[in-house]
Amino acid sequence: MIPEAIIETLKTLVDADKVRTDSASLDTWGRDWTKQFEPAPLAIVFPKSTEQVQAVVRFANEHKLALTPSGGRTGLSAAAVAANGEIVVSFDYMNQILDFNPYDRTVTCQPGVVTAQLQQYAEDQGLYYPVDFASAGSSQIGGNIGTNAGGIKVIRYGMTRNWVAGLKVVTGAGELLELNKGLVKNATGYDLRQLFIGAEGTLGFVVEATMRLERAPKNLTAMVLGTPDFDSIMPVLHAFQGKLDLTAFEFFSDKAMGKIMARGDVPAPFATDCPFYALLEFEAVSEDIANQALETFEHCVEQRWVLDGVMSQSEQQLQNLWKLREFISETISHWTPYKNDISVTISQVPAFLRDIDAIVGEHYPDFEIVWFGHIGDGNLHLNILKPDAMPKEEFFAKCASVNQWVFDIVKRYNGSISAEHGMGMTKRDYLGYSRSPEEIAVMKAVKAVFDPNGIMNPGKIFPD
Ligand SMILES: O=C(O)CC[C@@H](O)C(=O)O
């Protein structure tokens, strides 16, 4: 089918004014936050209903046209980049909250609902949607499900997967499947819902999601602690976890802190310069718990695991301490970073970080390296910053050439080359470092069941 005919047909499948082909729209909806790939979609369609999504998928399936889903476009692995003439299916107009059930504590929403919108809705009902991250103001629930998004509260609440009670999906064959229907208990065979979570739109598109809500936390209180080296962070985590139910345990390096301080709009937590910082959070629901936190802090100082620290005394101070961590990704995006999102079991983190640091130090002696991440989950974000004078292509090629050394270490530790950002186009060629050939063969077979013509977000997860 010639492109003009495809576009004309699309206009009959969604509202006629909901197909865009102008270059600004192709550029906007054809990409996510990654900067390696140039978008080149054929068209952007904005369905308004499940029926319209089904019509587009059926048409694409019949004519073997590739589709790429698009949510809040905050992805960091190029899973929502249309670089090869795909039709982008944007869920921007499927953004309604459809139902709330206070007894089930579930909310049913369309995939284009923004994470912060769901969080606010939950708050309005006196409840809490706990999956949270810096891009919550733009990211959409459909995309969160597609990547099984994690974020800053995983240590307590787990990943997006834990909060999906039911899904309606349109498969690559255009069938509508209703998966798990909000049930807590359902022992009727394979839980297909789980396959669509983290599938990056390669099996089908989520058109409705029933999400669980939780009791709202009380009197959240944060501490930022400076440590003399990375290794000291682990006994600090252990000490605090032994005394408190933590809602977060994050870390960042002095380089990350330096970039945040240079912004000029975030107050320094304390005067002492430290090589590493930990940010932890807990519910200070009683004086006893606040005292336990302070006693543990003192113990960590006595052990010389901590050089300095501060505890929030107000909501404003809590927000300011979180900015130290939450602003890192956006702040360093100015340097077009090369990103790694890697994980190992928590106990292995210090040795793993030391090995990776040695390799990147050896191969990138002139590049600035920024470490931060969700240390309580064993998830490290390694960002390599592009020197201002170096062209983007040269920089990414240099970084890619070191991937195998980094990923060899990940493999040696039985770790993951993508902890929470997904595979997308950035990591697809390296899947074999985290998954066996047998596993990959099964994954491909599963894809073929749901997407027999390979039209659903091709070139993501696997090279294809
Ligand atoms: O930019 C990154 O590398 C990580 C982004 C996000 O996952 C975070 O933890 O802030």
Ligand SMILES: [Zn+2]
């Ligand atoms: Zn992260």
